[in-house]
Amino acid sequence: MNDTPNGTSTLNINRDSDEPAYAQVVRILSQEIAEGAYRAGAQLPSESQLRARFSVSGMTVRRAINILVDRGIISASQGKGTFVRGLDMREAAFRLRERHDSPLLGPSVQVRLLQAAILTADERIARKLDISRGKRVVYLRRLISQPDGPVMYHREYMVYDPRRPTVEAELQITSLEGLFRGQGGQGLRRGDLGLEAVALSEEEADALQMPVGSPALCLEHIFYDFENHPVAWGWFICRADHFRLLGRIGPETSLGAES
Amino acid sequence: MNDTPNGTSTLNINRDSDEPAYAQVVRILSQEIAEGAYRAGAQLPSESQLRARFSVSGMTVRRAINILVDRGIISASQGKGTFVRGLDMREAAFRLRERHDSPLLGPSVQVRLLQAAILTADERIARKLDISRGKRVVYLRRLISQPDGPVMYHREYMVYDPRRPTVEAELQITSLEGLFRGQGGQGLRRGDLGLEAVALSEEEADALQMPVGSPALCLEHIFYDFENHPVAWGWFICRADHFRLLGRIGPETSLGAES
DNA sequence: TAGTGGTCTAGACCACTCC
DNA sequence: GAGTGGTCTAGACCACTAA
Structure with missing residues (x-):
């Protein structure tokens, strides 16, 4: 278990679960963001750090990152890092x-x-x-x-x-x-x-x-x-x-x- | 160049382009679907066929497939294949x-x-x-x-x-x-x-x-x-x-x- | 120069479907 | 059993950013 910025011990993925590793990473990071472990604007751990924390390969953590970017939860910029995004009503999509x-x-x-x-x-x-x-x-x-x-x-x-x-x-x-x-x-x-x-x-x-x-x-x-x-x-x-x-x-x- | 069901010669990806390979695959397949090369309900070539056609690895074609599924353009079911989806107004998302x-x-x-x-x-x-x-x-x-x-x-x-x-x-x-x-x-x-x-x-x-x-x-x-x-x-x-x-x-x- | 995100490979393994 | 989609790895290479 590693530590998050707020000092709580962190979850890790369960290899025996039916849930794919990349999905677990998405879920855990989403939860931690939702719970305030990473505030809006904060920088997420780097890919290599996440790779070490979850004991997965680069492709897997990368896939999770991509999903979070797709969902508008984080933004990534090359050479700088990935950052938590705030709420933005302009991006809301509605369904009938x-x-x-x-x-x-x-x-x-x-x-x-x-x-x-x-x-x-x-x-x-x-x-x-x-x-x-x-x-x-x-x-x-x-x-x-x-x-x-x-x-x-x-x-x-x-x-x-x-x-x-x-x-x-x-x-x-x-x-x-x-x-x-x-x-x-x-x-x-x-x-x-x-x-x-x-x-x-x-x-x-x-x-x-x-x-x-x-x-x-x-x-x-x-x-x-x-x-x-x-x-x-x-x-x-x-x-x-x-x-x-x-x-x-x-x-x-x-x-x-x-x- | 291979052949699509409608007999036209097909595009391939350009390794010298700035556009990533997976994005090119997405673009080309979207175009061919949009142009009617694959009609609604039709089965797309299998992953291995696409891998051969585009000369890319499995991960790359898989990534492209995932994007198309995300966009609702195709559906994939394990063991059967990937199929072109028709238009479905229920899935429309609106933006203000x-x-x-x-x-x-x-x-x-x-x-x-x-x-x-x-x-x-x-x-x-x-x-x-x-x-x-x-x-x-x-x-x-x-x-x-x-x-x-x-x-x-x-x-x-x-x-x-x-x-x-x-x-x-x-x-x-x-x-x-x-x-x-x-x-x-x-x-x-x-x-x-x-x-x-x-x-x-x-x-x-x-x-x-x-x-x-x-x-x-x-x-x-x-x-x-x-x-x-x-x-x-x-x-x-x-x-x-x-x-x-x-x-x-x-x-x-x-x-x-x-x- | 070191660290970051971004792309890609070749191959492995699994689960599912259909014959 | 053959073919399909689905997951994952270990490592390579590139582009970008900042000190």
Whole structure:
């Protein structure tokens, strides 16, 4: 056992554990940082010191360091050392969660297709989908409901291309899981998402059975194909009282991404 | 040069480049996935095949694989192989950005302290800060403004502890950067964040010079000390027309986190 | 010059899956 | 048993920083 700056004896890794050595190093260092053994701005022991303390090879401690850097817990600069970072709200990432910890995805969630039509693109649609005005597009309207009522209202425009199976596939979707996982995702390369607060329009309020002007989250999405052309543009209107984004800054106790 | 499933000749890594080998492997594989050389669900070449193709050691290709898994582009399962993942909106992470790509942080942003008071905790505050009702708390109100007007309204409750320098430090903050980076962040361990859509109350509308009921984003935050006790609870009310969260799903062309 | 982080290798061993 | 992903080592080399 070595000593940390605050004088307490330190943990070491357990070779008999199922947990990989690099993960144990990550966990132990995270804990010590979280407990204040190393304060914000403080320098961590050097790689060789950590290698000696944990009795692991350089690659293993290096991997742990990389993970901690990835998570934003420490920063490393060549030739100087690794340092503990403070909290920074600017770096917070949020994930969409449903409120009331009810299942966002599951059999109790119904997706109903309200409308499927072929329209001609107006200026706005043409710009978003990078097509010329007047071209034909598929227009879809969906209502996503839980047992206690509708929670999301979805509108989407897709470029009309008979050769593309995407439209057919999209029409078959009856679960939110299918919608979110992109059943039509075959043939799609990437998606850009935007999220903002809006007030319900009359149409949206009618669909969601809420008063006009109620707050809601608007999740806009544009999907691109492999040639980087927009294929679909749409947005979900989510009842504010059902959806909330969660984030966290600082070291995580539980297991996160690996590296 | 080997062949990919679609028959095009493949790139290889450049040993003379400044870009590390593992990063090149990540970049090349991401590109090939993005271009459709490997479709969603398809199996990537095995580690030994990739090792041979790129003429690198196992550790290097393994590191690249780990990064791709971290980014959610591929999934790996032991004994079976690595597979290309489709788009999955559930995994999208959002980051808070200001609209109109104007600087969220910078000298043009003013933070004005509207009120600093000592109150006794009511039921709600006591529960959030995990203290007993009636204890004294510091109450702060701030207005964050850009040259064209107020954009955020901040309220915060902090446990009153004369020994703790956090309160003093908080009062000195005059920039949003200081507020977000946590000048009082010394002594804080982590923070939990929540984000939802709300309608402006009378008080908020008054502060932000907007009509009552206008949509806004509410960014709630709770910060904890090293003993995992809540220290501060507050929330930013952000004008919806000034803030938007951006996310993306799918392979990224630009450089992201390393591992 | 000494210490730091950063990259990379060649090969070993294990656990898992599928035939 | 053959092939897969997953972990780990011991040591090499490089680039950067600071005294």
